[in-house]
Amino acid sequence: MDTQPIKTNGWRWRKVLQYFLQGLLVTAPVLITGYLLFWFVSSIDNLVPIFEEKEGGSGFGSRNYGLGFVIVIVALIVIGYLSSNFITRRLFSLFDQLLENAPGVKFIYSSVKDFFEAFAGNKRKFNKPVAVSLHQPDVYQIGFVTDEDASEFGFDDYITVYIPFSYSFAGQTYLVPRQRVRPLDHIKPADAMKYVVSGGIAEPEQEQVPANQ
Numbered sequence: 001m002d003t004q005p006i007k008t009n010g011w012r013w014r015k016v017l018q019y020f021l022q023g024l025l026v027t028a029p030v031l032i033t034g035y036l037l038f039w040f041v042s043s044i045d046n047l048v049p050i051f052e053e054k055e056g057g058s059g060f061g062s063r064n065y066g067l068g069f070v071i072v073i074v075a076l077i078v079i080g081y082l083s084s085n086f087i088t089r090r091l092f093s094l095f096d097q098l099l100e101n102a103p104g105v106k107f108i109y110s111s112v113k114d115f116f117e118a119f120a121g122n123k124r125k126f127n128k129p130v131a132v133s134l135h136q137p138d139v140y141q142i143g144f145v146t147d148e149d150a151s152e153f154g155f156d157d158y159i160t161v162y163i164p165f166s167y168s169f170a171g172q173t174y175l176v177p178r179q180r181v182r183p184l185d186h187i188k189p190a191d192a193m194k195y196v197v198s199g200g201i202a203e204p205e206q207e208q209v210p211a212n213q
Contacts, residue, residue, distance in 0.1 A: 045069040129184040129192035132161050132176055140182070142196045143174075144189070150175045166199040 048068035082088040099109045128145040147160035155175050164171040184192060191204035 041066065041069045044072050047072060126162070126193065127189045129187050129189050130161060131182040131184055132163065132174070133180045133182075134163075134174060134176070142184070142192055144192070145181070146173070164193065164196050166196060168197070 045066060045068040048071050083092045100106055102109075126144045126146070130143055130145055131140040132143050133140050141163050143161040143163040145159055146162050150158040150160050153175060157178050158175045159178050159181060161174050161176050161181060162171055163174060187195075187204050191202075194202045195204050
């Protein structure tokens with residue numbers, strides 16, 4: 001009776017490679033997220049040099065171990081509270097007007113202020129996701145309406161749409177005819193932005209409508 005060796009056909013190596021890739025898929029997002037959080041906390045922590053230690057050479061390094069981060073966050077919360085308080089709001093308003101009218105500082109300050117208010121302020125702009133047909137009638141790009149009326153540029157019945165780029169924080173602004181814009185009311189703005197930036201990989205969470213409606 002002939003005995004033949006069992007053919008493995010590279011089973012073990014394929015399994016090892018499969019387990020390696022599976023481990024990479026599980027571990028990489030956790031490690032990258034942890035590293036980015038550590039970098040973010042450390043960067044803010046270094047803004048307040050409470051405890052410093054001399055490093056190699058003649059430089060000094062901050063060793064706050066998170067205390068500077070806590071101080072910065074608490075300070076921002078206090079400033080936010082004071083800026084919304086009826087008594088102190090006037091002082092912040094006067095300081096804001098001073099910077100907006102200061103020569104040389106006005107352009108930088110107003111641009112940075114408008115940028116942050118577009119994301120988190122009372123004048124949030126990226127909260128109206130739309131599908132825009134720019135180049136071909138049946139091909140759409142996902143963007144956000146930032147201005148409902150572009151008539152100040154001489155374009156009646158046009159709106160301003162910002163189109164973000166995938167895998168980038170940059171984008172382009174277009175003046176688009178209103179009829180070429182399709183609202184995406186069933187998609188959350190954050191999900192629309194995540195979908196575009198990820199190149200269509202991240203699935204948006206559609207709002208569930210109750211069955212009795």
